[in-house]
Amino acid sequence: MKFWIRRYGPPEIVGTVTMVLAANITAGLTSSTVVIALSALLAGAVGFYAVMGMTVYREQWVIWGRDVRPRLSTVVHRTTLCLLAEFGATEFVDLLLLRPVLLFGGILLIGDTTGGLVAGKITADVIFYVIAAVAFTVTSRRGMREVPAR
Template identity: 50%
Template sequence: MTAIEQGASAGDVTEADAVQSRTRGIVFWIVRYLPAEIVGTAAMILAGIAVTIWTDSPAVIALAALLGEIVGFYTVLAVTIYAEQLQVTPAWRTAIARTGLLLLAEFGVAEVLDTVLIRPAALMLGIWLLPDPVWGLLAGKVAADIVFYSIAAGAFTLTVKAGLRDGHRSEERVG
């Protein structure tokens, strides 16, 4: 355990401890979200390209891509969070309920803003600016993901601090 994780004062924390803590944080986010991102991106591209058979409308392509990404992304995350919650409670019904609650707590606000405003605009802009729809979808996705993860990471941190992830309320841990 690093000095940061042990709650050492700022004067006790070395630069090496800070770098190690940041590295662990980055690895955690990559392990947590990369599988969902891969599946979501593949589903986005497949859905977006599939509708180009019928239309070249950036709005329709963006909508199909958006729906494909949502289904792919949240399918993987639902399985991931459900597996985490089975460690907290062996009752599968409770684990399913907690999974839904945690998905809503972690992604609810980010997803509403993302789905209604940010991602459709970013995907349409990418398709409009770049002649190849695949590159346009990918460029729009990256731009939207930056905003999405800024919001979702903050919400995830709040669910951890509130004790929602481990089945305990934060007051119970304080002392």
């Protein structure tokens, strides 16, 4: 459990903060629940992946730097592949279907922008992390996160 908290905690915190900030700024500009939920969705994804991208980049830099100084292009390429393997399928379902419905529904059901977004986010996160954890475990067991034999 400690591993998962260390891995996903920081990007979740940043993603949640950016989500709530964007939603509240947008709520000051419009009363459209759809626009508020979409701005929250996009800002949360940007905040999450900014931190998650740096996490995976550091992991790959260390892995590829064991023998020699790694090439930047190699590390960026490997980071992109690892992020796609870990989150690609999950994000497709989450970002395009599940999360927008849950964020929008949370705002409508609770009647408060921040409370509704947080409730919708928590519900979506539970589903998201079950799938992401399985993807991370599979890619780790298949050796995708290590340097291939040379």
